[in-house]
Amino acid sequence: MKKVLILSGSPRKCGNSDLLCDEFIRGATDAENNVEKIWIPAKKIGYCRACYYCKHHNGECCxxxxxxxxxxxxxAADVLVLASPVYFYSVDAQMKAVIDRTVARWLEFKDKEFYYIMTAAEDEEHTMDCTLECFRGLAACFEGSKEMGVIRGKGVYDKGEIRDTPYMNQAYEMGKSIK
Structure with missing residues (x-):
């Protein structure tokens, strides 16, 4: 059993990327993993000020x-799932704030498994390239990280539109694959 943490950056509760997170949870839970989702917009998370207070205070942020x-x-998690809708070919502000704030303790991250969930209104494959690189950039800074799966939920815009797509099953199966 692994400890799975899902960070849902969707500003819309039950938005398309958030719904994929829920299907991922269902699969990971069916595979008997310990799963938690944090819906980032429900948290108060400010942007990094690059003051490096954390550097001189054992990872504590100002x-x-x-x-x-x-x-x-x-x-504490073995598995990190990062989910974001595509905003101007990148992650949304909520997710970016979390990514940037990991600077306080980034050297402590070791051997994490990463899954990425992205959604976009456009159908083009390249639409998600920058978003994926943002996710991969975070993982690249953590020693021993492994990319385990990517979902590119393309062609969905309206809230809940993802429900009638194969991406829902893909998210479920990806979560279920965690052993």
Whole structure:
């Protein structure tokens, strides 16, 4: 059994990427993993100020918000699932804030398995390239990280539109594959 943490950056609760997270949860739970989802917009997470207070205070950030709790859960997880809709060919602001704030303790991250979930209104494959590179950039900074799976939910815009697509089953199966 693995400890799975899903970080859902969708600003829309039950938006397309958030719904894929729920299917991933269903699969990972059916495979008897310990799964938690954090819907990032429900948390108070400020942007990194690059003051490097954390560098001189054992990873403690000068910003007193929910990120300390999120970081602790990220460090405790075996598997990290990052999910975001595509905003101007990149991750949304909510996800980017979390990514940037990992700077406080990034050297502590070791041997994480990563899964990436992305959704976009466009159908073009290249639409998600930058978003995927943002996710991969975070993982590249963590020693021993492994990319385990990617979902590119293309051609969905309206809230809930993802429900009638094969991406839902793909998310379920990807979660179920965690052993």
């Amino acid at each position: 910003i007193k918000d929910d990120m300390a709790e999120v970081l602790q859960k990220m460090l």
